[in-house]
Every structure is written in structure tokens, then in C-alpha cells.
Amino acid sequence: MKKIYIAGFDVFKQDSIQIGQHYTQLCHKYGYQGLYPLDNVVDFSQSKNKIAHDIYKANVKLIHEADIVIANLNAFRGKEADSGTVWECGYAKALGKHVLGYMQEKKSYLDTFKKEEKQLINDTYVDKNNMVIEDFDYPINLMVACSVDKMVFGSFEDCLKLLD
Known part of the structure; x- marks a missing residue:
């Protein structure tokens, strides 16, 4: 049975254990074994750095155990995906794993900025800090968008439905 690493900021939600159980049940429903980060056993009586x-x-x-990574790439605490999740996707890709990402919003990254949050200067949009806003019609940074094998606009389960 192929294994799926379940990546995403869901681990920070108040009901993260239940979410993980739901996702692993969905994996099983589609013939996979789900690997959820909070299933790890960690000794929380140690120093914060050791934890x-x-x-x-x-x-x-x-x-490393997983064959596939499915990542929640929705915006987390701002306009970007969770940095830990993005790292996990890049690491998995470097290992040759099959990586799928899912997002709810299909609009481009540029379009996530409200009118008052961006300004057009010399045919280039910049944000309030005068930094160029990436404009490649992807919903996320090009390095993530171009590295995932499949970007799904929907849910975790929608990714599972696309697997062989």
C-alpha cells in the first residue's frame, strides 16, 4: 500500500487531531496509508529546542517513508502558504516523491492583493513596501507552482481522487 504524507498548516488548528484522523481515513478509503505529522510520538518534557x-x-x-505528498497550500497567516509545508514539498520533490498541492482559491497571486495593497509602476505591480508582486498567473509563488506535480483547486480528497 502506497503511503501519503499529509502536509499542511492543519496541524496548527485546534481540532488538528480530528482533522488528521479524517485525512488518514480518507487515504484508507482510496487505498493508501496516510502519514500525519501529529501521529509522531514526541517527548514534550524536554527543552523547546530539543522538541x-x-x-x-x-x-x-x-x-522518506511516503511515496506521495499531498499539501495544503492555502494561505496561512497572510497571503502565502505555510513555510514549513512549502519546505516539506521542496524536500519531497528533491527526493523524487510525487507531490500534489491543493488550494481553495484559483485566482492569481497578484489578484490576492486588494486594489489599495498594490500599485502599478512601469508596467509592474508593487506592494506597499515597494516590492515587486509576482505575476505569472499562478495562485502561489512560481517555485512552488512549478514544482508540484499537480495543483488541485479543491480539497485534500479531491487530490486523492486524482491518484492512480
């Missing part, structure tokens, strides 16, 4: 390193090592181990 962080243990979480990192355990998640890297799960990515």
Missing part, C-alpha cells in the same frame, strides 16, 4: 528538533526529524522520516 523542535525531534519534530523535524520525525517529519523528515515520514516524508
Whole structure:
């Protein structure tokens, strides 16, 4: 049975354990084994740095075990995907894993900026900090958009439906 690493900021939600159980049940429904980061056993009585390193090592181990990564690439605490999730996607891609991402919004990254948050200068949009806003008609940074094998506009389950 192929294994799927379930990446995303869902681990920060108040009901993260239930979400993980739901996702792993969906994986099983489609004939896969789900690997959810919060399934790792970590000793939380240690120093914060030791806990962080243990979480990192355990998640890297799960990515190595996985055949596929499905990542929640929706905006998290701003306009961008969770940086940890983006790292996991890049790491999995470098290992030759099949990576799928899902997002709810189909609009381009540029269109996520409200009119008052951007300004057109010399045919280029910039934000309030005068930084160029990427405009390649992707919903996310080009390095992520071009590296995932498939971007799905929908849900975790929609990604599962696309797998062989």
C-alpha cells in the first residue's frame, strides 16, 4: 500500500487531531496509508529546542517513508502558504516523491492583493513596501507552482481522487 504524507498548516488548528484522523481515513478509503505529522510520538518534557528538533526529524522520516505528498497550500497567516509545508514539498520533490498541492482559491497571486495593497509602476505591480508582486498567473509563488506535480483547486480528497 502506497503511503501519503499529509502536509499542511492543519496541524496548527485546534481540532488538528480530528482533522488528521479524517485525512488518514480518507487515504484508507482510496487505498493508501496516510502519514500525519501529529501521529509522531514526541517527548514534550524536554527543552523547546530539543522538541523542535525531534519534530523535524520525525517529519523528515515520514516524508522518506511516503511515496506521495499531498499539501495544503492555502494561505496561512497572510497571503502565502505555510513555510514549513512549502519546505516539506521542496524536500519531497528533491527526493523524487510525487507531490500534489491543493488550494481553495484559483485566482492569481497578484489578484490576492486588494486594489489599495498594490500599485502599478512601469508596467509592474508593487506592494506597499515597494516590492515587486509576482505575476505569472499562478495562485502561489512560481517555485512552488512549478514544482508540484499537480495543483488541485479543491480539497485534500479531491487530490486523492486524482491518484492512480
